[in-house]
Amino acid sequence: MRIPILKLHDYLLISVQVELDDQTALQFQEDLLNKIHQEGSSGVVIDLTSVEMIDSFIAKVLGDVVEMSNLMGAKVVLTGIQPAVAITLIDMGIMLDEVPTALDLEQGLDKLQQELEG
Amino acid sequence: MSVQSNVEVRTEWGIVSARQAGRNLAKEIGFSSVDQARITTAISELARNIYLYAEKGEIIIEAVEEIHSTGVKHGIKITAKDKGPGIKNIRQVMEDGFTTSGGLGAGLPGVKRLMDEFDIDSVAGEGTEITTIKWNS
Numbered sequence: 001m002r003i004p005i006l007k008l009h010d011y012l013l014i015s016v017q018v019e020l021d022d023q024t025a026l027q028f029q030e031d032l033l034n035k036i037h038q039e040g041s042s043g044v045v046i047d048l049t050s051v052e053m054i055d056s057f058i059a060k061v062l063g064d065v066v067e068m069s070n071l072m073g074a075k076v077v078l079t080g081i082q083p084a085v086a087i088t089l090i091d092m093g094i095m096l097d098e099v100p101t102a103l104d105l106e107q108g109l110d111k112l113q114q115e116l117e118g
Numbered sequence: 119m120s121v122q123s124n125v126e127v128r129t130e131w132g133i134v135s136a137r138q139a140g141r142n143l144a145k146e147i148g149f150s151s152v153d154q155a156r157i158t159t160a161i162s163e164l165a166r167n168i169y170l171y172a173e174k175g176e177i178i179i180e181a182v183e184e185i186h187s188t189g190v191k192h193g194i195k196i197t198a199k200d201k202g203p204g205i206k207n208i209r210q211v212m213e214d215g216f217t218t219s220g221g222l223g224a225g226l227p228g229v230k231r232l233m234d235e236f237d238i239d240s241v242a243g244e245g246t247e248i249t250t251i252k253w254n255s
Contacts, residue, residue, distance in 0.1 A: 019138075022130045022166075053137065053155055055162040056224040084155035091156065092228035093214050 003028045005035045015047040025061040036074045043112035047105050049080030059094045066099050075115050079108035121181050128174035133165040136177040147192050156232040163225040164198035172202020193253040201245040
């Protein structure tokens with residue numbers, strides 16, 4: 001299973017709509033980095049509105065892909081994390097400290113704009 | 119209500135199936151969406167440990183109840199069983215941040231915090247059985 005990555009001007013948009021298994025998550029990591037490279041994107045929004053569960057493995061993959069993209073020079077914002085998912089991550093002791101987040105896609109795009117201009 | 123389901127874990131798909139079976143039963147029991155996420159996440163961690171360290175095993179998901187003077191308490195019990203290498207140092211695997219797989223080391227201590235009851239029975243060279251329960255408050 002592949003997660004579609006959409007291009008919008010200098011940005012890439014991803015809405016994760018599938019139940020994330022390990023393989024899909026790792027494949028997505030690789031696909032996103034390749035797409036950033038190919039398109040020369042400066043910003044990425046990963047929307048997690050439909051994701052009902054993030055366990056320690058998926059959290060690590062997401063945290064890693066943010067850092068990897070930063071290394072390449074692209075900013076990533078995660079958006080739409082559900083209340084139940086946020087509570088569970090903190091219960092687990094997983095702090096995505098370094099990861100920029102926003103409530104929804106719209107605010108995520110605003111945040112990217114600010115970060116890239118600021 | 120489907121009282122019990124056993125899911126064999128020997129591939130990554132087994133992890134997904136165990137999660138789905140857990141979410142379905144948690145919904146049927148009437149757990150809140152937050153507790154459903156906690157239970158599903160706990161199952162995912164346990165199933166992944168089986169896949170990573172023991173190669174195969176099973177996750178047993180069942181509805182449980184406890185009768186009190188004030189009424190009946192409903193819960194979900196998750197048992198993760200494998201015949202893998204076992205855990206040599208249980209205290210170490212329950213420490214936050216301890217990992218041998220390059221993960222976050224949040225798995226087992228995380229499961230303990232997500233659930234209400236947690237018990238590990240492991241014999242080196244024979245296998246591991248982890249039992250955990252979440253009560254619906």
